[in-house]
Each structure stands twice: as C-alpha cells, then as structure tokens.
Amino acid sequence: MTSQSRRNFLMASAPGAAALGMVATTPAQAALAAGAGAFDVTDHGAAGDGATPCGDAFQRAIDAAEAAGGGVVRIPPGTYLLDKTPFIASRVHLMGSGAATVLRGTRPEGAEGAALISNKGQQAPRYDGAHDWSISHLAIDSPQTNGIVITHAARVYVGFIYGIDVYNHFVDTVGRDILCENLFLTGRSGTSSFQIDSIHGAQTTWDGEQAVAPLRDGTDTEDLILRNSIITAVAGHEGDRPQHDASIHFHGSEAKGFSFSDLILGGAATGFYQDGNTLYHDIQINNVRSTNPGRAIWFNPGRTGQRNLMIRGLQYAPESNEAGKSIEIHGRDGLILSDSQLEVPGECVAAIEIAASQRVSIHGVQARGKGGVGIQLTESDAEVHACHLDGFDTDTAQ
Secondary structure: OOHHHHHHHHHOOOOOOHHHOOOOOOHHHHHHHOOOOEEEHHHHOOOOEEEEEOHHHHHHHHHHHHHOOOEEEEOOOEEEEEOOOOEEOOOEEEEOOHHHEEEEEOOOOOOOOOEEEEEOOOOOOOOOOOEEEEEEEEEEEEOOOEEEEEEEEEEEEEEEEEEEEEOOOOEEEEEEEEEEEEEEEEEEEOOOOEEEOEEOEOOOEEOOOOEEOOOOOOOEOEEEEEEEEEEOOEEOOOOOOOOOOEEEEEOOOEEEEEEEEEEEEOOOOEEEEEOOOOEEEEEEEEEEEEOOOOEEEEEOOOOOOEEEEEEEEEEEOOOOOOOOOOEEEEOEEEEEEEEEEEEEEEEOOEEEEEEOOEEEEEEEEEEEEEOOEEEEEEOOOEEEEOOEEEOOOEEEEO
8 A cells, every 4th residue: 555545545535625626525426426336235135124134135235346346335215134244345335325324233142242334354464454445324223233343444434424323332443544524423322432443352243143253463443534523422331331431432452643633522421532551652632522521531541652642622511520530641752732621510630630641731721620630740741831720729730
C-alpha cells in the first residue's frame, strides 16, 4: 500500500473535496457514479420482511460483486434477518437506503455477540484481509449480535450508520486506515458503542452453527478517523454499568494514529475510555461535546512511553457527575489540553487529574466545580497558564 493510495482513499469522502474539484460522497456513491456494477440483495434471495433468513443471500450478492471485480451491493428498505455473518469482499461496497434499511441478527444462547456483518480475510495476518470496502446508509437493530466488525482489514469506510440496539458494540475495529463518519449511535449498546480493538479474543463471526474466531495474532487498530457523529447510546446490560461502559473504548494493546473530531457523546458513563496496561500513541481529540455522567475522558495507567495526546475544544456539561472529575489521564509523554470548557456538577474531587505524565501543557481552559481541586497534577511535569478556574477549594495542586 503506497502513501498516495492511502491519501486517495481518505480524500474520496473528505468534506473539503468539493473545494478541490471533487464530489464529496461515500465510496459506494462514488463507485456508482463511476459506472460500477450494482447488485441487489433481493435479486439473490433476500427478503426484507424481518423473518426470512438472509445471510446466504447477502453473501451471494457480495460474491457476485467480487467476481465482477468490485461493485455496490444494494439493500432496499426493509428489515433483513442475518442468520449468519456475511463477509464483505475487497472493492465491494454495501449500501442500504438509510434508516429504512434495518439489519438484525439471530444468535443462540451462548453465542450472543458474534458479528452481524464482517469482512473476508478472517485468517489473514495483520492487515492482509479484505481492503478498500465500505458499508453505509443502514440501521443496526440487533440485540443478539455485535454490529459491524472490522477484522484484519485495510482502507475501510463506515458511514451513515443508525444504531438502535446491539449486544455490545455497533462498530468494533481491528484494521488500518479506517474512516468512520456520520454515525448516529443513539439507542442502546451492551458496553461501548464504538470499540477500538485488537485481535486477542472476541471478534467472532457466526457460520449458522457455531462461532468462528479470526486469526488471533494480536493485530491492533491503526490510523483511524472518527468524525461528525453522535454517540449517545445508553450502555450496560440490564442496569449493569461495567467500567468500560463508554461511548468510545480503547480496548486494544498497542496502536497509534487516531483523530476524533466534531462529536457529541453521552448516554454511557464515560466518553473516551482507555483500558489499563495498553499503549496508545498519537491521539487527537477536537471539538467534542460530552454529557457522560462519569467523565468525558478517562485514560487509565498504560504501559510507559505513551506519546502525544492533544485535546482541544472539549465541552463537558453533564447533568450529573458520578466521579467528581471531568478528565483523568495517566502516563502521557506530550499532552496538550487547550481551549476547553468543563463543568463538574455536585461535589468535585478534581476537575482535571493528570498523573505520571511529562511535557504537559494546559492552557485556555475554563472549569467550574464545587470544592475539590481544579487541576490536580501528580508526578507530572506541566505548564498551566491562561486558565479560569471557579468554585474549587484549590485551583491547582501538585
């Protein structure tokens, strides 16, 4: 994969493409405009009646598009029951008719969570699975399955997805060069609505009889963009709110290259949550509004040497706050927090808590709380300037 091909993929649906003389569109729409073949799932036996098993029909349509060298698989309005996981092939684009196209999966007891839909190349190493594929313009209402599971894939587009209900995650990623935009995940998810993963466990698919695991070689997610989305799904099974009850969950092992911009987060306890003992480099978070009642950002202690985290334009305004904190970050080398507004309703512990971090710059932050500490710095090398802190017992503590 060349650098030029990666740039071309991301530019194909960039919001500024029109200014460059290109049409801003999804890969499926661009393929149709370029004359790619269209393959309707109903021509291959699918019925959108919510009762007819459609897994095989979807796969036949995908395989026909693949045999033609690529194309667009159309899904008309209706509710389609996927009794097994279809696998999207390279250069194939699955496109529904917006929220009127609903995908739902069935899984027996004990196999809940196996993917609703995934991609070919499950046993390929690293990022050698299906590439240059997309899925867009459809709704997921599938409480027995996970949603879109990206596995060993490269150059993937996910857009205009409406999240109604899902077993754990609406989107679960293990791949490289992934662009996700215009996601409306506003219903219910079992744990985190959007999960950034690695292949150590889970990520199973369903062949109609049993769950099938991909090659578990530890591949992580790298170079991912998530933008222009609303992720406010309530998380947790029957009132259980696990620690990784988050809108966006870093659940992998070691990865780099993430850009999050223009998001509204809520519903789950935490906006961004990173597991402990993980290693994530080069994260940008820009223009995000969070109403998550736990924290907007909670990055647990990871392995040493996590490089570069930039947070700009964060607005945190929950109705209530369970932890007395808005941001908690551990173990960063190179952290910038700027131009943000934070409200901590109720009793405050520390509006911002930074621990075991180096080269920290906090500037242009307005924070309001009741009691506690505005900015708590523990074993951290930090510069704090041009901040307005109101209502705290102590503005800055080290």
